[in-house]
Amino acid sequence: MRVIRAEVLGMCFGVRDALRAIERVEEPEVVTIHGELVHNEVVLRQLDDRGFNSVDESNRNAVPQTSHVLITAHGVSDRERGRLEASGLKLIDTTCPLVRRAHAAALQLRDEGRHVIVVGKPSHVEVRGLVDDLPSYSIVERACDVESYPHDRLGIIAQTTSIDQTVDQIRAAIIAQNPNADIRFIDTVCLPTKDHQRSLERLIDEVDAIVVVGGRNSNNTRALAERARERGRPALHVQDESELDIDWFHPEWTVGLTAGTSTLDTTIDAVHNALTALAERLEPALQNAR
Ligand code: SF4
Incomplete structure (x- = not known):
């Protein structure tokens, strides 16, 4: 089995900027994140460990009890921004441009x-x-x-x-x-998303199957997997290397690797390394088949 990495994959500038902004927060316990900062479980666990408060995405109607509220990269309406400010909250705004x-x-x-x-x-x-x-x-x-x-x-x-x-x-x-x-x-699909998709289209031409790395709730990650399937390639969506299943792979496959715009570089590298190790484990089966 061979592994080819997409030319463009992983975290976009919008998510990187949001993560940098949140790294600069000195008192996480006085901040409520208004939903999920990014749709990436690894990142969400890290924020939880740092002591940030958060509200469920589907239940953002209550007024946070902290002094600050952080608007995620997904943005909010002017009406919602006004509601939060009128409640006396200080806004930390990481809305992607x-x-x-x-x-x-x-x-x-x-x-x-x-x-x-x-x-x-x-x-x-x-x-x-x-x-x-x-x-x-x-x-x-x-x-x-x-x-x-x-x-x-x-x-x-x-x-x-x-x-x-x-x-x-x-x-x-x-x-x-x-x-x-x-x-x-008016075309509002963002350039990083287009770049990921174009890179995937080129990758699909070269491979038998695709592994997509990213959060289960990440829209663009799911879209990459859906597009691969639409083009007739089996696609495996994993959140991290622990979800790779050796039985899913064929020894003779060339496998393409891509990742959504909220996936950490470290997670992509870990999945890439695990795929390479998996390819080595499948090598004897390939030799026998020849
Ligand atoms: S996916 Fe596009 S719109 Fe969303 S944060 Fe990244 S750059 Fe911004």
């Missing part, structure tokens, strides 16, 4: 009087933040969910970690089902 750009696009489309269609997962925190300031919106995850909307003017944006091909399919379906509407599309 590319998420801010998606918010600006949504508000621009709103100000043009458009019904805003967000391509993304309805329950994802970034998407909830994007739509919270909009008077008129729909969230669409798949092309088959697209409708004929009762609005003359439509605007389309996407969750920053969406798959380009999915956005293109949904955009085409919106145009097809709303032939008389004035439609404006």
Whole structure:
């Protein structure tokens, strides 16, 4: 078995900046993280060990009891930011600039009087933040969910970690089902996500199977695995090296390695090393087969 690493993989600048900001926090016990800083269990455990408070992503309505609240890289709406500030909390804001750009696009489309269609997962925190300031919106995850909307003017944006091909399919379906509407599309899929996906497409051409490293709840990590399967490659999504199962691998395979934008370099290296060790263990089987 051979292992090839994607040219572009792992942590994006947005997550690195958020982690740097949180490293600078001197009193973790006075800070509540507003949801999951990143969708990466290894990082979340480290933050817990440092003494940070956190609230569940699905239950952010209560006012934190600490003096400070940390906004994650996924961002929040202006309405939510105002609610937290009005409660007297001091904000530590690690919103990624590319998420801010998606918010600006949504508000621009709103100000043009458009019904805003967000391509993304309805329950994802970034998407909830994007739509919270909009008077008129729909969230669409798949092309088959697209409708004929009762609005003359439509605007389309996407969750920053969406798959380009999915956005293109949904955009085409919106145009097809709303032939008389004035439609404006602003591409808000972030560049690091596009770079990861393009790198994966090249990798898929060279390999028999793909291992994707990243948090179970990480949207872009899951998207990488889904895309590999769409292109006919078996894909194994693991959070760390302990989840590699030797029975899943074939001795004659060339395996591609990629990782989501919230995966630590140390975790990727550990999985890479474990895959190399696994390849050595499978070598006798390959020799016998010859
Ligand atoms: S995935 Fe993109 S939008 Fe999200 S934190 Fe990274 S760079 Fe920012």
